[in-house]
Amino acid sequence: MRGTIDREMVKRLLVSRKNFEKVRTIAAPILAMENRPNTSIRDLAAIIETDRELSNRILKITNSGFYSFRQKIESVPHAIALLGWNAIKMITLGSSLLTRMSATDRRLFNHSMRTAQIARFLATEANFYKVEEIAVVGLLHDFGKVIFELFFPEKYARLRQYAVDHGLPSHVAERELFGIDHGELGGWTLEEWELPENITDSVTLHHAFDRNTYHARKTAVIHVADVFAFATDYRGPVWEKVPELALEALEVLRFSESDLRDLLIAIMKMRFDPIIM
């Protein structure tokens, strides 16, 4: 089964299949919008309102008992004003992208949620300015696995067995058999959808941390959050292997080995809440 998967192959598959039409037309523009100055709630609402299903979902969640607003919310702009950008991004991603992940691989979905929440915590501890953006990258970091499953299902099923048989973390098995790992594959995909570079770089390099890259601090958060999510998931399956943590990622965030225990205590006491990220 050894053989490489190259970027052109993935690009052709993304164009020829329409699996993620909503990501291209709805989620990617919303994520890209956050980096542009002078973006208003109206601009955001205009994109969301092009998709009736997404608009309905946002209103349904806003009016659910989870938020318990006193009055009924009937418009998307009102919902955005009340929930804020982050919640809207989460719901949009959930609607267009993570729903597929949830349906096909719930472990991956749960791991992505855990990683997002841990990434937000680490970003706060490391004094990041935009912690919510980091949470979104945490949600997306393993999106390459969804692409592997979707475009190369038989190869990926065999790869999983190979990883189990050899006791390897998934990214190591992927590199051995495909020549790339799910970080690179996810990064290519998100680049094709024109997501901002600070998101795509962190996704691409989350298993290949390099302190000399432009977005090294953001990538460091995702790298550490991913390892911690595996390390603290002590009821997870034994075949799923904890990947290696790069010490220099901790250093870039100005954490030391002596901080590890306190960070892990905080994470192991976290309530992992799949809706409010």
Next chain:
Amino acid sequence: MPMIKLESAVHGDILDTDVVVNEVVIFEAGTLLTTQRLDILKTLGVQTISIADRSERRDVSLADIYDTIDRRFSYVNALPLMAGIKMHVKDILANLEAEN
């Protein structure tokens, strides 16, 4: 399998079916319900859940969990930094279990 009101569920019950809120799976079938998880379901407004027969309930010992942790860390066990993380995880877990 019994469908019960959330308020009747107790720490140690195991979900028989997924709990889904707003089309998002909150906890999968097979999840052990802890006090924390029951609080989350309460917060989300979940009224009823389906749990596995309590006579089949099995408490997982700390030794079993340690074994799982050892096996999950097997790829990185030789690395001092990762061995340190594993040691912390086990120790913190033991303290949390003792607190509960």
